[in-house]
Amino acid sequence: MAQTTTAAKTIKLVVTRQDSPETKPYEETFEIPYRPNMNVISALMEIQRTPKNAEGKETSPVCWESNCLEEVCGACSMNINGKPRQACTALVDKLEQPIRLEPMRTFPVVRDLVINRERMFTALKRVKAWIPIDGTYDLGPGPRMAETKRQWAYELSKCMTCGVCLESCPNVNDRNSFIGPAALSQVRLFNAHPTGEMNKDERLETLMDDGGIEGCGNSQNCVRACPKGIPLTTSIAALNKDTSKHMFKKWLGM
Amino acid sequence: MKGNSYYSRRLHSLLGVIPLSLFIVEHMLTNFAAVEGGPQGFKDAVAFLNGLPLVFFLELFGIWLPLLFHGVYGLYIAYQSNINTGQFQYGRNWAFALQRISGVITFIFVVWHVYQTRFQVAVGNVTHEQLGSSMHDIANNPFFFAFYVVGVVAATFHFANGMWAFLVSWGITVGPRAQRVSSYIWMGVFVIVTAMFLASLAAFRGDEFKEASAAIDAVRSLVNIG
Known part of the structure; x- marks a missing residue:
């Protein structure tokens, strides 16, 4: 019987992480399964669910802030592929991969993508x-x-x-x-x-x-x-x- | 810098227009006399300027002191800015970065240019009549010619883009359309002023400006050092 198998589609994310305000930032790559209509927040939630990096090693889940999820609160602002914007309205289908996430360094970084405004x-x-x-x-x-x-x-x-x-x-x-x-x-x-x-x-x-x-x-x-x-x-x-x-x-x- | 930076910044902005922008236009017209009238035309233009009443005070309050404040405070402003044109490649952001870069280049250029011309007159190495031939030597030295071209373009860009920013900083061009039209006008001014300055620089290379005299040997030796 003929079988049609396609490789499971994944999303690659490169996140600039920082464990505490004083420690040095470092990059970590994640590969998560693709679902239609994802945004950067739902991608981050996926990492939270199974906190493993691209090498399959277990790691701490990425920290970020978000509230309204409709671009009216401003909490989830971060640099996405080099441009500062809200993660909630950054749709994965419209982003070039790997998706690079960095905190907005103009502000003090609290942890990972969380900043103090x-x-x-x-x-x-x-x-x-x-x-x-x-x-x-x-x-x-x-x-x-x-x-x-x-x-x-x-x-x-x-x-x-x-x-x-x-x-x-x-x-x-x-x-x-x-x-x-x-x-x-x-x-x-x-x-x-x-x-x-x-x-x-x-x-x-x-x-x-x-x-x-x-x-x-x-x-x-x-x-x-x-x-x-x-x-x-x-x-x-x-x-x-x-x-x-x-x-x-x-x-x-x- | 102690004191209120709002007033220092406003003074910096105002001095950029009055008198410094007026001076750069005046300088352009005097230089252009070399294109239109040759060596004699340039000599007459220099003689006219030096015949102005209280010329020392005109220079002191119209050029030296404003230039010193604008230049030194400008370096401080440049130091306070980041350049993020890699991340934000918008035209206005480039103009912002170039305004600071051209300011620093102009600062270096003006220091050298004043030393090479006005200072040599002040210490008696060159007379006002010999300025044309001293410029002839400078413009015929390949290194200084290139240095002057870069310096002139930096200065004229800083002038034209600075005028655009002045109109915004004092609330004259407020809306986006006013600012856009203003940017077209000042970029047009930039092209014209640069062309006129470079035409004069090219004119100084002509043989008619050559004038052998012992006094300009001092300048010639200065040029040769470079």
């Missing part, structure tokens, strides 16, 4: 990315926002603090104090809000200090890398205009 949240605090509305009495409703403005401001609100823009920025590094594009764009968002606008100058001043907006060198990688298509460079240029105006007004005592 704390600096992004510190940056949001620094630029006062919120709208103060608390008072001792009811302040009543704020001013209305024009629909045309709401439409572009909504785009800025899509930022999920994933860190891909910082990873792609040549000016975010150990020698530079630049806070990165994400927090800058949030200043534009909160300054566009009719109530947030009341604290506009405070936010602009947080950018006119070391590591603020002067850190941008216009490489414009951020806008290309952003998975949410946020017009980061437009935000930065608009804030350049706002800080310039603010600087001259302050000097002239206006």
Whole structure:
């Protein structure tokens, strides 16, 4: 009886691993069975299920972070085949093999693909990315926002603090104090809000200090890398205009 | 660097345009007199510049001090940047990297160029009238000719791309279309300015600039060292 056998299709992954924040990174290759419609997360889950590397040797399962699995939380950001992006929307069928996974080294590596993005949240605090509305009495409703403005401001609100823009920025590094594009764009968002606008100058001043907006060198990688298509460079240029105006007004005592 | 880097960075950006970009355009026009008017045209252009009132202060505040700040702070900015064009091969990222590389090349070139020309005038080895023939010697030395071509292209790229970045950094070109149109315009300026500088450099090679005199032997010996 004729038998049709085909070799089982596999996926090859090369993962840059690191056992602890201090230890040296090393590469490990994995070969896992192929299933249709896999993404990088499900491939990593497969490794977790049977933690054996390509040589068949048992190893510790690869660590990574993920939450929403629909590209809105930003937790699973990593370098996939050399480009920073979310692992959940990186479909295996659309990736060249071997699939190379590396942590985003702009941030401190905790373990394997897990990074610490704390600096992004510190940056949001620094630029006062919120709208103060608390008072001792009811302040009543704020001013209305024009629909045309709401439409572009909504785009800025899509930022999920994933860190891909910082990873792609040549000016975010150990020698530079630049806070990165994400927090800058949030200043534009909160300054566009009719109530947030009341604290506009405070936010602009947080950018006119070391590591603020002067850190941008216009490489414009951020806008290309952003998975949410946020017009980061437009935000930065608009804030350049706002800080310039603010600087001259302050000097002239206006 | 102590103090607020926002203002240092803004000063760096402003000085790049006023006066340094104005100076590079002026320098281009003076050099181009060598193409249009030959040795006499170049001499007249140099004489006109040196006939300007308070020329020492014009040079001090219009060239030397701004150049020193822009150059030294620029090296610091270059030091603070990574080059990741291998990972992100976008045009603007290349321009970002080239802006820093061309800045460093221009810094080295300008130091040498000032030593070879303006400094020799200052110490009395060369007079203003002999600058044309001293440039003739420089341009006919193959090593210095190549060095000047590289230096000039680096400087003009740094100027044109720097103007593009200035318009972004001060919030004049905000949207992507404005920035794209601006990049076309400044790349056009880059081509024109480079062509004019290189045409002048080529003109200096002509025999009409040759002028035997004892004073330029000093420069000639300098050239021969290289």
